[in-house]
Amino acid sequence: MKSMTKQHPLKLSGLAAALVAAGLLATSLQAAELGGSELTPMGAERAGSDDGRIPAWDGGLQEGPGNWREGYGNPFADEEPLYVITADNYQQYEDRLAPGQIAMLETYPDTFRIPVYPTHRTAAFPDSVYAKVKENASTAQLVDNGNGVENFSEVTPFPKPDSGVELVWNHSTRYRGEGAEREVTLATPQADGDFTPVTINEEFMFIADPEENTLFHFLQSVTAPARLSGTVLLVQETMNQVKEPRRAWIYNAGQRRVRRAPQVAYDGPGTAADGQRTSDGLDVFNGAPDRYEWKLVGKQEMYIPYNAYPLLNTDLSNEDIIQAGHLNPDHLRYELHRVWKVEGTLRDGQRHIYNKRVMYFDEDTYQLAHVDQFDGRNNLWRVSEGHTVQFHDVDVPWYAAETIYDLVNNRYIVSGLINDTRGYNWDYDARASSFSPAALRRSGGR
Template identity: 35%
Template sequence: MKRFACSVIALAISGGAALSVQAEDMQEKISQIGTKYTPWGAEKEGNADGSIPAYTGPIAVPATYDPAKPGYRPDPFADEKPLYSVTSENMEQYADQLTEGMQALLRMHPTFRMDVYPTHRTASYPDLYVENAEKNLTACKTVNDELGLSGCYAGTPFPFPKTGNEVMWNRLLKFDQFAFETPVFTGSVVDARGRRNITGVAAMSIQYPIYDPKNTGPIADDAIYEMVRNDFTDPPRKNGQKTVVRDSIDMVGTGRRAWQYLPGQRRVKLAPDISYDTPSPTGGGVAVTDELAIFYGALDRYDFKLQGKKEMFIPYNTYKIQDQAVCPDDVAETPDHLNPDCMRWEKHRVWVVEATLKEGKRHVYPRRVLYFDEDLWGTGIGDNFDAAGNVYRVTHNLPITFYEANGHATDQTVTYDLSTGAYHRSQNTTMGGGWVITDGRPDTFFSPQAMSGGGIR
């Protein structure tokens, strides 16, 4: 008994010492905000060989940008040429900068390549977001087994994350804008035979109530952090359908609430299936709901382990593929994979998180490895594995900057299914005029009552 008691005391002392070291390390990092680190926790300096530059602030708005065409954002780096290309033949040379999923994709498709361009750190945030990120350094806490937040402000919740869940909260509360929408987004699937199929066309509105500039205090512990509404017009079987999704900071007590309006039944119904590993509404069997934007939704089915940071190739500044004049859909969506000529890859530092399915929980992906950019929390790559441990699907985002305001568009997503050879492109606004920033809609617009009142067929 005495030996057991001594062991307990020793563990308590060592645990206390570890916490003390962590607290000292955090205080040191906080003191270096603005010199060594950005307010959102990224390293300001470049890497050792200069292939990742220092962060010096947002990019200048190109002279060719026309505010009268807010959905069109010209490529500020259009004149740049790739530094090199990664292919199936030379991928071993760059293995350290390639996720396991990207390596599998290169091996599977000899025509797939990654043109690596000079790295540009183009993150841009409004002053309030930056100020709130700094407040969160000491104010923001996780609660309820890290499935909720308390005391947090509308900025990066955890600029210096200590756990995998904290990184995931940074992803979920990524900043694009308070409110933005597109008159037309398209979901499509290119099957293994190279045939392009439209899986959904809709007007889409996205709103983050926590980022309303009028909200300056802490976020309520049960606040709705994201609201999404889709009004479908195509294909014909979807015409008239509407969906609304509302996600809460409180994943345990409130969680996700979703509704669908079905014109054939002329009624609105709860849609709890718009979550987790339910097939994505526009995924055509190639993507599940919670891999949109790499990870989308509740954290309760996985244990998230933070593995640190790495230098990796990820899609970045992907203006070209979102330019109708350069890469319209019939040019961009080639057989087997997106047209490499329309893509841009850069080397960036990313946070790496391994997600392992909790005992007793169910998901088509028992394991996932997620990579999130240190500057743009919604940008990166997701490797999703099957029960045999093989790469099943690979997902990545295609980010650009909103020139008319501080912020980014990071929701266009591509998922490659390595088991079938098909791929899914989601929330593609290229042919529909792009994303437009708005002043926001009333919360009632994102309600089941609004859907039923406006539903027609």
């Protein structure tokens, strides 16, 4: 009789091989589903909602009025709101509102409202992005307990997400072109609405590379007002920040020197934010996910800021848009879309001013549309919104503006407005040599 001890490892190795083969087949089938009859090339549901209020995705917005050189027009300028959600009627729509939206309606019952327009699924990406995403569906994997991603190509590693941290990574790695430059306005209005606009020039180079542990390069210069001008921030974003922390430097015009800036991470203060934004609150959320446990709650329908072309209207001034308490609802647009909901809860032993973050990701782009942030007592504290637009001439979904509303001090921060600035330059020649401490020293001296 043959020894069972000798046979058993052979049987296990055969079973393991079969399981691996089955897993590879499953991921290959998942990749094949992308761009088919059920899923978009990004992994969203292609079909509309049963009641027709959310339409089917038909390829997104391929063209529209204007472009980044001459300014963008509003492709939906002739539309009127289907209805307006207010403090008096929000109970009718409560199942499609986030707690933060309800809190805003209750905090500003006379001025804040949510105008709901027809839904347009405008998200579109270049074919080269769709090809990379399809490849990633078969190869990408989390490493180091979700603190890093391996075996993926540049963008959106998880088009069929099955965990909360995978959605966080989809947002962090989403396509925004290879590089861009923009001049934008930031403001932190007082409770009475008084504000001083801050003009910021930002340069981006997106170079996600797991093998080099890089995600993007970022250069941010404050050019106005005079009391803040001359401050320049350089970030070389690492992908796995537990393995290697974010590399950041600041040039201070007063001191005329470059210094490392380890505080530019997590809940460190944001640039020119007057205490209204943490470092990881830029881009609605950015940086390492390691301080939170991320729970995928599921998918739902929700009213979110979308197709916010009125905020790109350069005929409007900052004063037209920025008012006491919140942005002027006359120039806001909300639509009903499907979103992924994720709850991030602070891990035991970790520190952050937000004990919990509840995030809502647009299913078509994985871009964050809304985040509710809770304090150490688990009270709702701050409400973030990302006002999405499709830059149709470059196939990039991004933000027309980002806002963070503070429910405690009745102030907020808005960033990304281009009404009184040069706006975007998508012809920006992104080079790694421009994002070094030596280059930072040169740019600060100009």
